[in-house]
Amino acid sequence: MAKTTMDAAKREKRAKETSKKIQHMAEAVLAELKKQDNPALDIPVRALSNVSFSQKSKLIELGDRTQSREFFNVSMAKKFMQTFLVASACKEHLLETGKTTSIRDLYYMTKHTIRNSSENTFDDQVESDPIIEDLEVSLNALREELHLFAAKKGSMVGPMVIVDAGDEIDLSRMGSGGWSVPSITEDYVIQFKKSEAKYVLLVEKEAVWHRLNEDKFWKKHSCALLTAGGQATRGVRRLLQRMTRELKLPVYVLVDNDPWGLYIYSVIKQGSITLAYESMRMAVPEARFLGLRTSDFKRFELSNDVKIKLLKEDETRAKQMLGYPWFEHKQWQREISDMLKAGFKMEIEALSNKDISFVTDVYIPQKIKNKDFLV
């Protein structure tokens, strides 16, 4: 009970801070209006031209360029109004009530016909989503801090006790299903109460997670076992970052041997170009790439049966990756070139061609023991 109260207090404090940011933004505009000025918001530019990879932080970061959004400007007035509409809905309906919702829901909450007109505040969600991103960068608050959530996906088990929205959950007693990772994993929702985990293992494929859970890999090797079933969700990424920071755990990532697998790893590691402004709060630059690697084919004496020919788009994608600054180190250049030269890709499930539990009994333990990973 004490725990629940503490979480609530933490949540309220964070919500108040974000509310205050919105209020400041609004007050500044009001002040300018009173001075009969043209009020404007300075919004950081979220385009490729303002994104770069920082060699120092090892993150994809947003630059300093901003654009001004003016109230007395025919081409900007609507967006100006929309920005405040969304900000006000977040403040009144979410932050002040302690509720959270989806961006789809927020669209419905803020959509209405403007009085004495046939004009809608929003015609489509494609209009409201960028406004949310504008607010995130302008206020320096993740959407989770605005009490908005993205799609939820992923499961977790491990030798850990966490607190989720006030409920204590023993992740070592979660059966075959696991704990469903929520979309908001900020510290006011999730706390780590106890942990005997020595590392975190994130696997791309849900079926592989299932295999490892059924084999009780996490118990034998004392690790937190996670999957997001493909691209890691915001909730999973934030949780990974918090586990590296707060629990000081290394993170290992196991993905398919294809450009998409490399991309999944890369987003976990340094963020994505489209959402560069969130890298600071989501990315895990220390994440270790366990595989699959093209070289695994020989090392583990896999059979030709598991090779899948690279498609034209795989090749294009891989060649693009060769040019990414965060893959410029020669180990990555070699890794990607190896895949291109070999001309094939493989799924993690390919390891089952040797034995159903080969991934559990041989592949992962051997790689971790031999420190056989890329960073």
Next chain:
Amino acid sequence: MAKTTMDAAKREKRAKETSKKIQHMAEAVLAELKKQDNPALDIPVRALSNVSFSQKSKLIELGDRTQSREFFNVSMAKKFMQTFLVASACKEHLLETGKTTSIRDLYYMTKHTIRNSSENTFDDQVESDPIIEDLEVSLNALREELHLFAAKKGSMVGPMVIVDAGDEIDLSRMGSGGWSVPSITEDYVIQFKKSEAKYVLLVEKEAVWHRLNEDKFWKKHSCALLTAGGQATRGVRRLLQRMTRELKLPVYVLVDNDPWGLYIYSVIKQGSITLAYESMRMAVPEARFLGLRTSDFKRFELSNDVKIKLLKEDETRAKQMLGYPWFEHKQWQREISDMLKAGFKMEIEALSNKDISFVTDVYIPQKIKNKDFLV
């Protein structure tokens, strides 16, 4: 601990039964071979022509027609071999070891080059998947009984204690994430230990599940709250059926007001045409359709802002549904015609246009209280 042992015993017993079925199938073929006969398997036909809706059971069922798969027949020999290859892998690597795996994994497990030839047992998973379905119908065993699982999706909370793979899980203390519903929810994996639920509520949209969980709807109304995030998975469907049968709970389904929502409800209720043979073990003919309904637009005084124009394919899909025998009752004919006449569809999130918790505080309780649903 006693519990775990019991589950294991139950699982072993079930696995042995399925193993025995495979063995019988193999022995019959061997006996025919010894008699120098042409061994053959009778496999029920899984085509639309052999599927019908039973007015009595209210299920989409498979008919009696079978096709013979012969060993000494050039066009059938490969499929004959594949059938036994898959059956043998299920028996040896899964049923006899107590392990479960994905159909993708099984494909890799059974794929190899046939000795002294360049012929593969399987070239693609599209070859092995139908073989699994053949086995399911021939052996009268769901793929879960062959220890194969499908994709996992969905979360659950509620005033219930379940046992999942030996772990006792209190679904009333699952925080914001919930329990991740596994893909195999047979009684040897999941048991219902304690339940104070008065009904089950399945919502199509994950975001709506989140809203209801955050508002603690399930606590106030004593219900099990489930989502599958779209089309219900096999794990969710089997769980729903078991809750109606074993716990005698009514099931309410809340989906979008569109043909896809109706389809999701319809599959939960009477199964699908493509997987008609599993209806008996998956379908819930008593499932109650809570909405959204076209008539809700007026009843709840929704605003025009939430209307989404029906697309051409929505109309085509809806018109097809008018012809389904399980929608022939006049209440369903009216329901579908209403949608077509109105010319618009709506998402559950549309209710947020009134108030963020309108779905929790008004919509669902009022509908259930007034018995305002279709069956």
